[in-house]
Amino acid sequence: MALEQTLSIIKPDAVKRDLIGRILARFEAEGFRIVAAKMLHLSEAQAQGFYAEHEGKAFFAGLVDYMTSAPIMVTVLEKENAIGDYRTLIGATNPEEAAPGTIRRDFALSKTQNSVHGSDGPSSAEREIAYFFAESEICPRD
Ligand code: IDP
Numbered sequence: 001m002a003l004e005q006t007l008s009i010i011k012p013d014a015v016k017r018d019l020i021g022r023i024l025a026r027f028e029a030e031g032f033r034i035v036a037a038k039m040l041h042l043s044e045a046q047a048q049g050f051y052a053e054h055e056g057k058a059f060f061a062g063l064v065d066y067m068t069s070a071p072i073m074v075t076v077l078e079k080e081n082a083i084g085d086y087r088t089l090i091g092a093t094n095p096e097e098a099a100p101g102t103i104r105r106d107f108a109l110s111k112t113q114n115s116v117h118g119s120d121g122p123s124s125a126e127r128e129i130a131y132f133f134a135e136s137e138i139c140p141r142d
Pocket residue numbers: 059063092093111112113114116117118120
């Protein structure tokens with residue numbers, strides 16, 4: 001299977017509750033290598049641009065408010081089959097529907113405040129990684 005990269009965000013609800021370290025440890029324990037990382041506080045325009053595909057939906061304004069409510073931690077994770085395996089690790093969007101042992105089941109507060117983001121396919125991974133990182137900020141090893 002091919003080595004892939006995916007974009008992960010530790011979202012405001014998790015940052016506010018000081019869960020960054022525990023969540024990053026889960027990534028590494030599951031075999032994901034952190035090859036880029038930064039913490040930032042999204043502007044409204046940045047949050048709207050990142051979630052542009054959801055513009056017009058009923059939850060969009062609340063999603064933007066939430067994503068700008070506190071800092072986030074953005075990482076690029078590398079692994080074989082990283083995109084699919086990371087979606088499995090975080091679980092369903094709604095924590096009540098997320099499988100036991102997933103990050104959202106363990107940490108998320110609600111369908112909006114669901115602690116983590118992960119790219120949902122190869123083209124969104126490419127777009128989302130480029131949204132936050134210059135190529136020179138990504139540090140793959142061996
Ligand atoms: P995903 O994060 O599991 O890929 P998406 O459907 O891409 O889910 O939605 C992006 C984010 O928007 C979700 O993670 C969640 O924070 C929020 N969201 C999605 N659907 C709803 C909803 O029905 N109500 C409230 N918030 C939602």
